Amino acid sequence: MNRGATSLVTYAGERYDFILEANNEIDNYWIRYRGLMDCDEVFTKAKQVGVLHYEGAMDLEPPGDPTWEELHNEGLQLNALNKGEEDEETISVAGMRSLEGYDDSLKEVADYQFYVAYDFYAKNNSHFHRSPYYGYYQVPHKDNRLYTPQLNHISMKLPSSPLLTARPSTDNFCNSSSIDEACTEGYCECSHVLAVKLNSVVEIIIVDEGVTFDANHPFHLHGHSFRVVGLRRLAKDITVDEIKAYDKAGLLKRNLKNAPIKDTVTVPDGGYTVIRFKADNPGYWLFHCHIEFHVEIGMALVFKVGEHKDMAPVPRDFPSCGSYLPDNMLEHATTEKPKSDDGTLPIKITGKGLNQVAERKVGPINMAERWVASPKGGWEKNGPMLSAIRDLCLRILRRVGACNTES
Numbered sequence: 001m002n003r004g005a006t007s008l009v010t011y012a013g014e015r016y017d018f019i020l021e022a023n024n025e026i027d028n029y030w031i032r033y034r035g036l037m038d039c040d041e042v043f044t045k046a047k048q049v050g051v052l053h054y055e056g057a058m059d060l061e062p063p064g065d066p067t068w069e070e071l072h073n074e075g076l077q078l079n080a081l082n083k084g085e086e087d088e089e090t091i092s093v094a095g096m097r098s099l100e101g102y103d104d105s106l107k108e109v110a111d112y113q114f115y116v117a118y119d120f121y122a123k124n125n126s127h128f129h130r131s132p133y134y135g136y137y138q139v140p141h142k143d144n145r146l147y148t149p150q151l152n153h154i155s156m157k158l159p160s161s162p163l164l165t166a167r168p169s170t171d172n173f174c175n176s177s178s179i180d181e182a183c184t185e186g187y188c189e190c191s192h193v194l195a196v197k198l199n200s201v202v203e204i205i206i207v208d209e210g211v212t213f214d215a216n217h218p219f220h221l222h223g224h225s226f227r228v229v230g231l232r233r234l235a236k237d238i239t240v241d242e243i244k245a246y247d248k249a250g251l252l253k254r255n256l257k258n259a260p261i262k263d264t265v266t267v268p269d270g271g272y273t274v275i276r277f278k279a280d281n282p283g284y285w286l287f288h289c290h291i292e293f294h295v296e297i298g299m300a301l302v303f304k305v306g307e308h309k310d311m312a313p314v315p316r317d318f319p320s321c322g323s324y325l326p327d328n329m330l331e332h333a334t335t336e337k338p339k340s341d342d343g344t345l346p347i348k349i350t351g352k353g354l355n356q357v358a359e360r361k362v363g364p365i366n367m368a369e370r371w372v373a374s375p376k377g378g379w380e381k382n383g384p385m386l387s388a389i390r391d392l393c394l395r396i397l398r399r400v401g402a403c404n405t406e407s
Contacts, residue, residue: 005075012292014218028054029054077091094232106259114203116151118299122136122145165318167314178362180362192300198306202277216269218264219273223285230253231267287302
């Protein structure tokens, strides 16, 4: 990039170094910041100002009233909201160039290619919406319905013990190879893991399908930096299959020359961002949306880099932890028995972009099967206590006119 910008947009988790050209007349000037999206004029009108003071200028505030409306950009903007390389009036991150030259991540063809698509989905997320009682469409006011942001229709369920130290069984791991087709409509959760070989080059095409909101998500990768080789908005909304066809037709361009290096990057709504990294840091590394609420409810996945033998050894007598169930729940456990000598169900790496979780299929959560406290002590599935609570709630709702007798 050989053009100077007059403003830049930073998203959650991003950092920038920049050089300020102090070539104006000696005076005081406003440094202006205002929020976007949840912090814009529709919500909070979040803003902040500072003063750039030139030596020799009087100790006075700059002229003008720095209100929300006045804090607007009149020049060239870097990293603009929901704009990419297609917009000639702004500068996208993919249009920048790194001072660092070639490395293996910029080779012509990556060793792995993963499409990671996401959006906000109207699903009966069992943590917030329980059909048939307060399912997503049974909540009368739209403002009280919670959309579920997911990666490839999977909500990340964190394992009960640390992956790096527990070296756990993968019997609860999943990815797009192991989820049922019903997960596109139903709510599915598990430990979403993509496995890659140590020192391989990984390409991720992150796709914001953009159907629900004109929103924006910054994505952060732990343990590695990556090259941003493409970033473009194509339409108001788009599907991952359309992006795949776009790529197959040779229309998804990649800059493989001095692409910028980051660890957090945004994805335009209705578009894509392409990143590359060399998986040279063995371990389990989180890849997630950097909006905290979104990652908390599962907008994340994990890259397993290398095999356990490549990772730092676990110290002898290192404390362990896990999920401890009451005795009367253990006999109902449905977890598969380990299929290999080391107690794991391996993720079979079959080739470019393919991670197949062995002999396992993840489907939507059956909300009728929930462990609840038993009046006799311990736990049981949807026992009489839950039925009694349900009946009581329905009687109260009918009395106040909140539901009819056929509910």
